[in-house]
Amino acid sequence: MSAEFRTPLSRARGLGSAKHGATHWVAERVSAIALVPLVLWAVFGVIRLAAGDYGVAVDWVGQPLNAVLLVLLVAVAFWHMATGVRVIIEDYIHKMLTKTALLLANMFIAVLAGGLAIFSILKVALGGAL
């Protein structure tokens, strides 16, 4: 992927990412495109669930389409967030130790929260909540 986006001179100078820079950039955009319909769907899901009680929410998550879209939303959103915040950290934090700690925290929080959310959705959708 990277070969198409870098000039031969920039490769020869050896600045920047060795191989994965462009892939990373493209993947952030792909996740952005996927999030457009997922987020619009989720907004209406929130309105619906805010008006209902526990039973309504369990039934809603139990619908196969809702369960799958919710898992996709969580997975893609946390991935997109972790990439976006990573760029912010790399832009503003220059002390090596602080930067490393924040980059790790960003990754760990996204994976932990995303994992908890997806497991919870599957538990409810597969009938474990009733």
Place this chain on the structure above:
Amino acid sequence: MTDASGAPRQRPLSPHLQVWRWHITMFTSIAHRATGVALYVGALILAGWCVALASGPDAYLAYMTILGSPLGKLVFFGLTISVFYHLANGVRHLMWDAGAGLDIKSANFTAVSAIAFAIAATVAVWGIAAMTGALS
């Protein structure tokens, strides 16, 4: 591009906020990051909701009571604006990535459009929420 010293080129630095005249494309750029960070919090609230739902009726009721409190509603209002703004401005970025709309006139126009969309969509969604009983 062609200096033979082999040293890294001097790269452009970010503009210093205090010496630049405030302009709208600068605001939209800063707001994109700010709303992105706000949505990080929003996603953690979503993850908390999933965990509360899987933890049973009592945990769910407690969580929804916090979200439905005045402070919770204020947070959700901020998240609604953030999500629609970040979405509209994200589409703007995708358009630029495709090489379109990079001139100043277009950039200013799409900046105003993204802000207007975020406000209009937020008002519409909260109107629908009020009508369907989601706010009670």
